[in-house]
Amino acid sequence: MLLEGKKGIISGALDENSIAWKVAEKCFENGAKITLTNAPIALRMGKINELADKCSSKVIPADLTSIEDIENLYNESSNLLGDKVDFILHSVGMSPNVRKNKEYGDLNYDWLNKTLDVSAISFHKMMQVAEKKKFLKDWSSVVGLSYIAAQRTFPFYSDMAEAKSLLESITRSYGYRLGKISKTRVNTISQSPTITTAGAGIEGFNAFYNYAEKMSPLGNATAEECANYCIFLFSDLSKKITMQNLFHDGGFSSTGISEDIIDQFS
Ligand SMILES: NC(=O)c1ccc[n+]([C@@H]2O[C@H](COP(=O)([O-])OP(=O)(O)OC[C@H]3O[C@@H](n4cnc5c(N)ncnc54)[C@H](O)[C@@H]3O)[C@@H](O)[C@H]2O)c1
Numbered sequence: 001m002l003l004e005g006k007k008g009i010i011s012g013a014l015d016e017n018s019i020a021w022k023v024a025e026k027c028f029e030n031g032a033k034i035t036l037t038n039a040p041i042a043l044r045m046g047k048i049n050e051l052a053d054k055c056s057s058k059v060i061p062a063d064l065t066s067i068e069d070i071e072n073l074y075n076e077s078s079n080l081l082g083d084k085v086d087f088i089l090h091s092v093g094m095s096p097n098v099r100k101n102k103e104y105g106d107l108n109y110d111w112l113n114k115t116l117d118v119s120a121i122s123f124h125k126m127m128q129v130a131e132k133k134k135f136l137k138d139w140s141s142v143v144g145l146s147y148i149a150a151q152r153t154f155p156f157y158s159d160m161a162e163a164k165s166l167l168e169s170i171t172r173s174y175g176y177r178l179g180k181i182s183k184t185r186v187n188t189i190s191q192s193p194t195i196t197t198a199g200a201g202i203e204g205f206n207a208f209y210n211y212a213e214k215m216s217p218l219g220n221a222t223a224e225e226c227a228n229y230c231i232f233l234f235s236d237l238s239k240k241i242t243m244q245n246l247f248h249d250g251g252f253s254s255t256g257i258s259e260d261i262i263d264q265f266s
Pocket residue numbers: 011012013014015017018019020038039042062063064065090091092093094118145146147190191192193194195196197198199200
């Protein structure tokens with residue numbers, strides 16, 4: 001019951017494979033009261049209402065690129081939860097260029113703007129609206145999900161790499177600001193490749209998933225393990241961790257080469 005008495009918002013749960021789905025389940029198991037949110041279009045396609053029933057929660061539609069939707073999300077959450085929040089999960093990513101197989105050398109720049117807005121600037125928007133509404137409690141925790149393509153090149157990840165770099169930069173800048181204002185900590189978890197709708201949309205994902213599995217001494221981190229890490233970051237056990245990009249990848253980010261990979265090339 002690490003989150004007993006805590007209240008929070010979980011974005012990005014589409015179906016049972018979503019990382020956010022597992023986080024919501026674990027929040028509930030650990031005693032938190034939560035509201036769920038996703039883009040209106042995703043609510044029609046996904047199964048989020050099933051999750052809401054499981055977690056005694058309510059779903060509040062919000063396109064997280066819209067300030068008005070975020071304001072409404074916080075107003076409704078405040079009515080339902082009866083208070084400000086202790087934690088927020090940003091688990092949102094989408095690139096029209098990746099979806100439509102646009103090459104990195106032939107990016108559609110309107111779509112690039114959309115990628116950045118959905119996958120990174122929405123994180124800033126969530127925090128800016130929270131700051132203006134004084135919606136975050138003292139010692140609250142904000143977590144976003146990132147990927148190592150922010151630091152190293154993974155060609156198939158295309159403009160999502162730019163989005164993740166921006167996401168991690170916003171984490172530092174807003175982490176400083178919210179730390180001063182409300183002792184709020186802001187971090188990203190840089191997660192292993194994980195089989196989800198967003199993950200599977202990336203070309204060559206399966207080959208890369210298997211490669212990362214063999215490169216990581218502990219193997220790929222699963223969505224459930226990522227959810228456990230989120231619970232730790234929402235809990236009072238992580239009070240002084242802030243402005244960090246935290247690798248949760250079974251050791252992938254520190255491994256040059258593994259015996260498994262050498263064997264495959266010998
Ligand atoms: N799957 C992986 O391999 C992996 C690895 C590292 C990081 N991540 C990150 O984890 C996060 C969650 O992705 P996932 O893998 O669980 O996939 P997912 O497809 O289940 O989740 C992505 C979510 O973003 C939502 N979304 C898209 N546009 C939105 C908008 N405008 N407003 C609100 N919500 C919107 C989608 O509806 C969906 O629920 C993303 O940031 C992703 O980049 C994923």
